[in-house]
Amino acid sequence: MIMFIQRAIIQGIPLLFGATGEIMTEKSGNLNLGIPGIMYSGAIGGVIGAFLYENAVGPENLNPALAILIPLFASLILSLFMGLIYCFLTVTLRANQNVTGLALTTFGVGVGNFFGGSLIKLSGADVPSINLTATSNFFKAKLPFAGDLGVVGELIFSYSFLAYLAIIIAILASIVLMKTRVGLHLRAVGENPATADAAGISVTKYKYFATCIGSMVAGLGGLFYIMDYAYGVWSNNGFGDRGWLAVALVIFSTWKPVVAIAGSFIFGALLIVQNYIPNLTMSAQEIIKMLPYVVTIVVLIIVSARNRKENQPPASLGLPYFREDR
Amino acid sequence: MVDGAVGTARRCWALAQNTAMLLCIAIAITPAFKMHFWNIGAEGQVLIGGFDCATVMLKLGGKLPTPLLIIIMLIAALAAGAVWGLIPAYFNAKKNCNETLFTLMMNYVAIQLIGFFVLEWSVPKGSGQIGIINQKTQAGWIPPLFGKAYLINILIVVAVTVAIAIYLSKSKHGYEITVVGESRNTARYIGIDVRKVIIRTMVLSGAICGLAGFLLVAGQDHTITKETAGGNGFTAIMVSWLAKFDPKWMVLTALLICFLEKGAGEIATMFNLNLAFADIITGIIIFFIVGSDFFINYKIVFRGSGKEVAA
Numbered sequence: 001m002i003m004f005i006q007r008a009i010i011q012g013i014p015l016l017f018g019a020t021g022e023i024m025t026e027k028s029g030n031l032n033l034g035i036p037g038i039m040y041s042g043a044i045g046g047v048i049g050a051f052l053y054e055n056a057v058g059p060e061n062l063n064p065a066l067a068i069l070i071p072l073f074a075s076l077i078l079s080l081f082m083g084l085i086y087c088f089l090t091v092t093l094r095a096n097q098n099v100t101g102l103a104l105t106t107f108g109v110g111v112g113n114f115f116g117g118s119l120i121k122l123s124g125a126d127v128p129s130i131n132l133t134a135t136s137n138f139f140k141a142k143l144p145f146a147g148d149l150g151v152v153g154e155l156i157f158s159y160s161f162l163a164y165l166a167i168i169i170a171i172l173a174s175i176v177l178m179k180t181r182v183g184l185h186l187r188a189v190g191e192n193p194a195t196a197d198a199a200g201i202s203v204t205k206y207k208y209f210a211t212c213i214g215s216m217v218a219g220l221g222g223l224f225y226i227m228d229y230a231y232g233v234w235s236n237n238g239f240g241d242r243g244w245l246a247v248a249l250v251i252f253s254t255w256k257p258v259v260a261i262a263g264s265f266i267f268g269a270l271l272i273v274q275n276y277i278p279n280l281t282m283s284a285q286e287i288i289k290m291l292p293y294v295v296t297i298v299v300l301i302i303v304s305a306r307n308r309k310e311n312q313p314p315a316s317l318g319l320p321y322f323r324e325d326r
Numbered sequence: 327m328v329d330g331a332v333g334t335a336r337r338c339w340a341l342a343q344n345t346a347m348l349l350c351i352a353i354a355i356t357p358a359f360k361m362h363f364w365n366i367g368a369e370g371q372v373l374i375g376g377f378d379c380a381t382v383m384l385k386l387g388g389k390l391p392t393p394l395l396i397i398i399m400l401i402a403a404l405a406a407g408a409v410w411g412l413i414p415a416y417f418n419a420k421k422n423c424n425e426t427l428f429t430l431m432m433n434y435v436a437i438q439l440i441g442f443f444v445l446e447w448s449v450p451k452g453s454g455q456i457g458i459i460n461q462k463t464q465a466g467w468i469p470p471l472f473g474k475a476y477l478i479n480i481l482i483v484v485a486v487t488v489a490i491a492i493y494l495s496k497s498k499h500g501y502e503i504t505v506v507g508e509s510r511n512t513a514r515y516i517g518i519d520v521r522k523v524i525i526r527t528m529v530l531s532g533a534i535c536g537l538a539g540f541l542l543v544a545g546q547d548h549t550i551t552k553e554t555a556g557g558n559g560f561t562a563i564m565v566s567w568l569a570k571f572d573p574k575w576m577v578l579t580a581l582l583i584c585f586l587e588k589g590a591g592e593i594a595t596m597f598n599l600n601l602a603f604a605d606i607i608t609g610i611i612i613f614f615i616v617g618s619d620f621f622i623n624y625k626i627v628f629r630g631s632g633k634e635v636a637a
Contacts, residue, residue, distance in 0.1 A: 031426060033366070089613060093620035098364050098426065099567045102560050103612040110605025117602060244434065251427050286445060290438035293431045300428055304421040313424050318364070 004269070004276050009159065010229055012268025014039070016166045017221030018246025019253065019260040020173050021214040026250060027177060028210035029190040031318040033101025034086055035218050036243020037108020042079040042219025043226045044112040047234045049074030050132045050227075051119055071223065079219025082108055083212040091207045094320050105243070116234050132226075132233070162224045169217055170257040177257070186210055190314035193321035203321055221246065245271075248296040254303055255313060267292050341584055343476040343546065346483040347538060349580040351555075351562035353483075353490050353573055354534035357527045358411075359563075360494065360571050362507040363418065367429025369559025370436035371410040371532045373552075375539025377440050378406035380550035383543070384447065396544065403540035404533045410436065411532020412525065419521035433559065437552050444551060479545040486534060491573035503527055535559075564612055583608065 018039055025032045032038075049071035054062065086104055089095040177183040188196040189206045197203050225242070226234055249267055253259035270292050274285040303312065351368050358365040379399045386395060414428040494500040502523050506513045513520050542554055565583055569575035590604035 033426075033430075085613065089617050093617045095616040095619060096567060098366060099564055099612070100616055102366070102563055103609050103616065106560070106605050107609025107613070110602045110609055113602035114606055241434065244430065247427070248431060248434075251424075251431075284442075286438050286441035289441070290435055293434040293438070297428065297431045297435070300423055300431070301417055301421060304417070304423040313427075317424070318426060 004272070006159075007272050008269035009163070009265055010268070011271045012264035012266075013159075013163045013166050014221040014225040014229065014242055015246045015249050015267050016170060016260055016264035017224060018218045018243060019249035019264065020166070020170045020257050021216070021218030021221070022247060022250045023214075023253070023255055023257050023260065024173055024177075024186075024217065025211045025214035026255065026317055027186055027190045027314055028207045029193060029314055029316045029319065029321070030086070030090060030207055030211050031097050031101065032083075032086055032104075032211060032214070033098060033247070034082065034104025034108060035101075035247055036241070037105035037111075038079050038082045038215050038218045039108075039222040039225075039243045039246070040112035040239055041082050041108045041222070042075045042216075043222030043234070043239060044115050045075035045078030045219065046071035046223040046226055047119065047132065048115060054132060071227065075219050075223040076216050079215045079222075080212055082219070083215025086215070087208045087211050090320065091204055091211075094322060097318050097320070112239070119234070160224075160228050162220065162228060165220070166224070167261055170261050173217075173257040187314070190316060193316055197321075197323060203323075218246070245292060248292055251303075251313075252292075252296050252299050254299070337588070339476055341581075341588055342480055344588075345577075345581045345584045346476070346480045347542060347546070348558050348562055348565060348584060349576055350483045350486060350538040350541065351535060351558055352565040352569075352576050352580055353487050354531050354538060355562055356490065356531075356566050356571050356573065356576070357494065357500075357503055358531040359566055360507050361503045361524065361527050363415070363524060363528065364426040365411070365414075365429050365528065365531060366426055366560065366563060367410065367414060367432045368535050368562055369555045369557070370429070370433035371407045371535030372539040372542070372555040372559055373433075373440055374410045374436045375403035375407035375536025376543040376554050377436070377443070377539070377550050378536070379403040379540045379543045381443075399544055400537075400540050403536040403543075405536070407536020407539060408529045408533040411528040411530075411535070415525045415528030419524045440550060440552055440554075476545065479541050482537075482541065486537065487573050487577065490534070494571075494573070499523075499526070561608075568612070568615055586611065 018035055021038075022032060022035050050067070053067060053070045057063075082104060085107075086100060089100045090097050175183075177187065185196065185201045186206050188199065188201060189203050189210075193203045196206075221242075222239065225239055245267060249260055249263050252267070253263045270288065274288050351372060354371075355365050355368050379402055382395070382399045382402045386398065390398070410432060414423070414425055414432060417423040417428060418425040494503065502513070502518050505516070505518060506520055506523050510520050513523070539554070543550055547554060561583060565576055565579045568579040568582075586608055587604050590607045594603040
């Protein structure tokens with residue numbers, strides 16, 4: 001049981017990163033459907049960084065700080081780049097958000113698999129994957145006292161620093177969105193950009209910052225998946241459709257990062273629960289994998305039907321804003 | 327690159343078939359997009375249509391004469407696609423649910439549903455795939471025309487394309503779709519029943535997606551997997567958008583995308599790169615086309631030239 005909860009939380013963390021990033025983005029009125037691509041590029045960024053560093057000094061002489069910082073930095077840069085592409089096209093060039101987002105997903109998954117595939121070839125491995133266990137071990141470093149605290153230690157203190165970072169970012173995002181002036185402005189931009197503009201808020205600036213920071217947070221989800229969950233092993237398409245699950249989680253949590261924390265654990269549990277039910281047929285597993293999406297649809301319907309203001313998507317979500325054609 | 331796409335007669339036919347399928351899905355989502363109903367659920371609608379078609383093929387194959395069987399398969403596919411389009415449309419029209427997110431989720435419900443039945447009905451049991459359905463009898467397969475396997479498929483898609491082009495530009499329904507797309511308030515003001523238009527258009531859109539599923543299963547793959555639609559449901563959105571929702575240009579944009587995929591695949595093999603290269607090229611080209619729209623629609627006038635600035 002403890003094992004199950006631990007695994008569920010580890011499964012949920014990448015989704016939490018993705019969902020938090022997407023919530024920030026959507027609050028500015030940008031519906032970024034490029035999230036799956038961004039998470040892929042965040043993952044491959046980390047892999048490239050770690051691969052170059054491991055090859056430069058050899059897996060035995062890694063410096064712990066650098067081994068973490070280089071992949072982290074590479075991952076953030078790549079996902080920032082993806083966010084900038086999206087912003088430039090949708091905010092500056094006013095392109096359609098859905099088309100741009102989907103193209104970004106195609107592009108990001110392509111980048112991931114292309115560089116992943118090329119690195120696999122470079123490393124000359126027999127199996128179609130890259131093994132970065134040495135770097136992964138630094139990422140998986142746990143709190144030193146986790147083992148001494150029994151069940152509580154296992155459940156609460158046994159994760160790597162990125163997992164705690166995910167939760168901290170989600171809580172911070174909640175506070176910034178709901179309690180600060182910056183958050184108020186950001187929500188104003190997402191609800192009604194014309195009004196925000198009239199109130200002297202720079203719509204372009206807020207959209208750029210929210211989307212780019214959101215992308216970087218989502219990219220960390222990819223990094224966590226590779227370095228922690230997958231033990232530093234990259235294989236093409238290994239990340240699967242977790243990016244879309246993260247988008248589902250945004251709706252499930254009704255655009256609230258704190259709710260997304262709990263939601264991510266539930267989704268994580270649904271992803272792995274089939275391994276813990278005895279005598280489950282392969283086909284029944286497929287039905288369980290459908291549950292997160294069905295639940296999301298139900299939440300979407302209920303939220304719309306009850307029509308409570310605080311649970312709605314941002315009013316101008318997906319709509320472009322042109323100051324000149326009001 | 328050209329060689330990889332149209333180098334041999336065989337490659338030409340494969341390219342034509344792929345283009346036709348992509349075009350069919352793009353045509354299917356166009357009415358919805360014109361209505362500004364962001365239906366990104368084509369993948370699921372195609373899959374569920376193909377799945378229903380495969381179910382009929384599997385359960386009734388050999389028990390009915392082939393023409394009758396094909397008609398039932400077609401009806402099943404159209405109905406399934408239509409239902410998959412109807413559900414989000416209903417909730418969007420009645421409850422104002424966000425249709426983009428709703429249709430996106432419906433894709434994965436369809437994928438997992440197919441995953442379930444593929445495992446249930448797998449041949450041989452436990453292999454995890456259905457395999458070619460009715461391989462010996464070919465019951466329910468769309469027959470080749472003049473010895474060309476895909477010719478009927480392509481002709482059907484051409485017919486649908488022409489029909490939708492006329493429907494959108496010449497019929498009253500097409501006009502209503504355009505008005506609802508431009509402004510739901512205006513549509514309400516001039517007495518168009520917006521809800522009815524949304525639901526009707528999405529049923530049509532879903533049904534044509536179902537048709538695409540039927541053509542894929544009965545005319546090309548003769549089996550059903552989670553990969554039957556192969557991401558074309560998403561690619562079709564770009565095809566439709568690049569053509570500015572105009573069916574006649576969609577033929578070209580669909581051809582362009584398929585050509586790029588095949589050609590980039592060939593480059594990748596030639597230089598020993600991997601196939602994901604094609605995705606990168608496609609992505610970059612779409613970024614450029616989407617971005618260049620701005621420069622077509624707006625004229626940039628730099629300040630400081632002493633004249634008044636025009637927008």
